Amino acid sequence: MNGNHRRPSRRQAARQVLGGILRSLRQHWAQATFSLLAAFAIWFVVQDVENPRVSVTFPEEGQPPSIVVTAENAGPYIVRENYSVRVVAEGRADDLAALTPADFEARVDVRGMQPGVEELRQVRVTSRRPGVRVLQVIPSQVRITLVEPATRELPVTIRRSGQLPAGFREDEAATTVEPAVVKITGLPERVQAVQSVDLDVNLSGVIDQAYVVTGELVARSATGTVETVTISPPRATATIRIGQAFVQRTLPVIADISGAPATGYRIASITIDPPAVTVSGERSVVNELTALSTEKIDVTGARAELRLVRNLVAVPNLSVERRSVTVVVKFEPIDVAATLTVAPELQNLPAGFARDPSRPLAVEVRVTGPADLVAVLKPSDIKAVVSLAGATAGTAAYPVTVTGPSGLKLEAPATVTVSLIQVLP
Numbered sequence: 001m002n003g004n005h006r007r008p009s010r011r012q013a014a015r016q017v018l019g020g021i022l023r024s025l026r027q028h029w030a031q032a033t034f035s036l037l038a039a040f041a042i043w044f045v046v047q048d049v050e051n052p053r054v055s056v057t058f059p060e061e062g063q064p065p066s067i068v069v070t071a072e073n074a075g076p077y078i079v080r081e082n083y084s085v086r087v088v089a090e091g092r093a094d095d096l097a098a099l100t101p102a103d104f105e106a107r108v109d110v111r112g113m114q115p116g117v118e119e120l121r122q123v124r125v126t127s128r129r130p131g132v133r134v135l136q137v138i139p140s141q142v143r144i145t146l147v148e149p150a151t152r153e154l155p156v157t158i159r160r161s162g163q164l165p166a167g168f169r170e171d172e173a174a175t176t177v178e179p180a181v182v183k184i185t186g187l188p189e190r191v192q193a194v195q196s197v198d199l200d201v202n203l204s205g206v207i208d209q210a211y212v213v214t215g216e217l218v219a220r221s222a223t224g225t226v227e228t229v230t231i232s233p234p235r236a237t238a239t240i241r242i243g244q245a246f247v248q249r250t251l252p253v254i255a256d257i258s259g260a261p262a263t264g265y266r267i268a269s270i271t272i273d274p275p276a277v278t279v280s281g282e283r284s285v286v287n288e289l290t291a292l293s294t295e296k297i298d299v300t301g302a303r304a305e306l307r308l309v310r311n312l313v314a315v316p317n318l319s320v321e322r323r324s325v326t327v328v329v330k331f332e333p334i335d336v337a338a339t340l341t342v343a344p345e346l347q348n349l350p351a352g353f354a355r356d357p358s359r360p361l362a363v364e365v366r367v368t369g370p371a372d373l374v375a376v377l378k379p380s381d382i383k384a385v386v387s388l389a390g391a392t393a394g395t396a397a398y399p400v401t402v403t404g405p406s407g408l409k410l411e412a413p414a415t416v417t418v419s420l421i422q423v424l425p
Contacts, residue, residue, distance in 0.1 A: 055089065106124070123137050149187070162204030165206075167245065168246070176239050193227055194227050247280065259302075262331075265332065271330075294310040309325070310325060336374045340382055344385065365412045377408070382404045400416045
């Protein structure tokens with residue numbers, strides 16, 4: 001090996017490789033160019049076979065036109081009617097199968113038109129989808145009338161739907177919406193028909209203390225119909241303040257009694273089972289309550305026990321653990337007192353004696369018992385007996401025994417003074 005031979009550097013080696021490639025390309029450029037062109041030709045043939053270019057009507061016949069026409073150069077005016085068209089489009093079958101109205105832009109130039117004067121104007125439609133070409137616009141012309149728009153300012157209304165979870169409520173006084181006022185512009189009759197500009201908010205399941213919602217504004221008539229007008233700005237943000245107002249308490253139950261028991265009777269006791277019920281609801285409602293009431297219970301003419309199931313009187317916005325209770329009303333006679341003067345019956349009068357007729361003889365009896373019995377009681381119904389066994393002439397006290405109808409309590413003096421005189425045989 002020659003000791004003076006040197007190995008080429010990396011740079012020199014790279015230059016040698018690149019030079020070889022360039023020489024090969026110069027020698028075979030015709031073949032490379034032909035191969036490339038052939039590949040493109042084969043690709044186009046495959047595309048035309050598997051995904052050919054075709055033309056379709058969009059939207060297809062039978063469907064309403066859905067490519068909305070936008071007016072250009074209208075200045076301060078707006079178009080009275082909205083127009084939509086359909087097109088005949090050409091493109092690959094796969095592209096045409098996925099067409100949407102947003103793939104096209106339809107415009108009509110209204111430059112120079114005077115408001116209130118109808119004119120026929122040409123519609124131009126261009127495709128936004130690469131590879132799709134518009135061949136025809138149907139209809140190619142539309143009748144346009146310009147009008148001067150009307151303008152109003154209206155406050156933004158929060159249109160709520162859905163229910164907050166139990167125990168939560170909205171503090172509407174603290175709820176805000178931004179912007180608070182918007183401007184609507186459009187056809188005079190439509191602007192006039194707008195009753196409210198709404199931000200739709202669904203509150204279902206919301207428990208956030210500050211629930212923030214941003215959305216598109218909607219103009220509605222008094223009947224709820226959506227009116228087509230321009231809203232500026234078109235969006236608003238509401239901050240809805242929500243608080244937990246749910247509390248629980250156990251409240252006593254009271255019976256609502258009406259009417260009066262039978263004469264001589266009164267209510268002895270009222271028992272309610274259960275005597276108390278747990279309620280839940282908004283704090284302001286629950287805190288105002290001191291008790292729950294049953295439906296009315298009429299005791300008119302009653303003297304026997306009443307056992308009834310009665311519903312609790314419903315309280316708005318309040319939930320109760322049970323709807324009814326059992327009520328037992330018991331009655332008892334009313335005791336009254338009366339004093340009757342009774343002529344006593346003398347028994348065991350000794351022979352040869354008689355009562356002194358100049359001295360009156362009577363027994364005061366105090367009667368206590370049910371009013372209905374006392375009310376009909378007569379002195380003759382009370383029997384007072386004085387025993388004169390062993391009596392002597394003159395005035396003396398003798399024991400007296402008083403009896404009367406059952407159910408009554410009788411009170412009388414233990415003795416009565418009797419004057420006896422001796423009679424001749």
